[in-house]
Amino acid sequence: MSTLIESLLHQNEGTALDFKKEQYPFQRATDEQKSELLKDILAFANSWRQDDAYIVIGVEEVVGGRHIPVGTEDHLTDSRLQQFINGKTNREVKLAYEVHTFEDKKIGVIRIPKQERPIYATRDYGKVRKRAVYYRLESSTKIANPDDIARMGRDFIQNTVTPVIDLQFADLQNRQHLGNCIEISSIYYDKPQFSLEDYTQKEIVNIGGHSIKKSTTQPVNYRYWREKEEYIRLTNLFKPVAFVVHNQSNILAENVRIELINNFADTISILDVLPSKPSTSWIENLVDSELIDLKFIRQQKSPIDITYHGNDWTLNVNFGNIQPKSCVWLSEHFFLGSMELEKFETEIYIYADNLSEPQKVNMSIDFTVENRPTLTIDDLDNMPPFDD
Incomplete structure (x- = not known):
């Protein structure tokens, strides 16, 4: 930012730059006084320019020379500036207020990027008239006529560049x-029609042809059979799926997110997390449960x-901002499962703050499903325990 401020100090005031020696009246100021700030920001937001506009506060203008930072x-x-401005306008004004130390002085900078117009x-x-479109012309503020306003709208449509986003x-x-x-x-695996019996630990085990009494000092997890059946059934049915998003354009893709609306809920199911491996030990299972709670806390972010609605569900994934020509990989899996052979074809909608309308991507999954009968306690007992 120091480089930017130094550069601005050598530029003349105009359609993209203004200097203020002192801060705008704001705290305990009247509407008449505060309206000067509103009018200036509206004027810069509506001005014809190619780059960001700046109002630099704490700088004394010097005609024909380097302006003087006084701080x-x-x-x-x-946040207060955003609230003050955008509570009075027809559309959101994109702007930012930053404070920077330059030559041991604190300089305020209001940055106003090029954006959709007109704004009023x-x-x-105060001094600002309802529906009047103010704009900056050289170093003064003017009110646009109907032709100017129409040109603002045409210019925005012609000059708007939207990102091109690829999803795979x-x-x-x-x-x-x-x-x-x-x-x-x-x-x-077919789901059991009835709840499985409680688990009880075997007191006699066969080791090398000898029957040995097994220690039972640790309390057992009596839900073990039910938890093991559920774990095997769900982990065999649900498989991990993830996405990668590529911004193929030369501009930033802002706040990218995707939406998949499923209309096959009878056969296609989704989970955000799979169950953890159960243990025959109640203590170890308790530790696993606490880890699940920690995992749940992490999932909040x-x-x-x-979201589930009726018999259907909707998947939303937020990728945030994506830089030009770069990829963002989903940081974790979700899990899809089909209860029968199914070709799942769907349209996924891609949204971004600087897309005028969502992009649609056709995607499909070919499921191959092997059906098996319900797992019995004998089946589960013949499988090795997870905690061995």
Whole structure:
């Protein structure tokens, strides 16, 4: 920022730059006084320019020379400025207030990027007239006529560049793009019609042909059979799925998120997390439960959000800002399962703050499902325990 301020100090005031020796009246100021700040920001937001506009506070203008940084201790907060401006306009004004130390002096900078126009106040406020479109012309503020306002709208449409976003399935471990179609093979065990019996630990075990009494000092997890059946059934049915998003354009893709609406809830199911391996020991199972609770806390910050509505579900994934020509990989898996052979074809919607309308991507999953009967206690007992 020091380099930017130094550069601005050598530029003349105009359609993208203004210097203020002192802070705008704000704290305990009248509407008439505070309206000067509103009018200036509206004027810069509506001005014809190619780059960001700056109002630099704490600098004394010098005609024909380097402007003098005098600094100020009176600064606005970015949030309060945003609230003050955007509570009075027809659309959100994109701006930011920053405080920087330059030559041991605190300089305030209001940055106003190029954005959609026209922007105007929706009601009278001090010197600012309702619906008047103010704009910056050289170093003065003017009110636009109808032709100017129409040109603002045309210019925005003609000059707006939108990002081009590519979405593919992804192999997160190997960082591979998998395209728009993947195959999933799974096993579907029928769900038990009745609850399985409680688990009881065997007191006699056979080791090397000898019957040995097993110690039972640790309390057992009496839900072990039920938890083991559920774990095997779900981990065999649900398989991990992930995405990678590529911004193919030369501009930032802002606040990218995707939405998948499922209309096959009878056969296609989704989970955000799989159950953990159960233990025959009640103590070890308790520790695992606490780890699950920690995992749940972490999931509160997860980019993945699954909502259920009736027989359907919706998957939303937030990728945040994506830099030009770069990829963002989903940081974790979600899990899909099909209870029968199914080709799952769907449209996924890609949203971004600087997309005028969502992009649609056709994607599909070929499920191959092997059906098996319900797991019995004998089946589960013949499988090795997870805690051995």
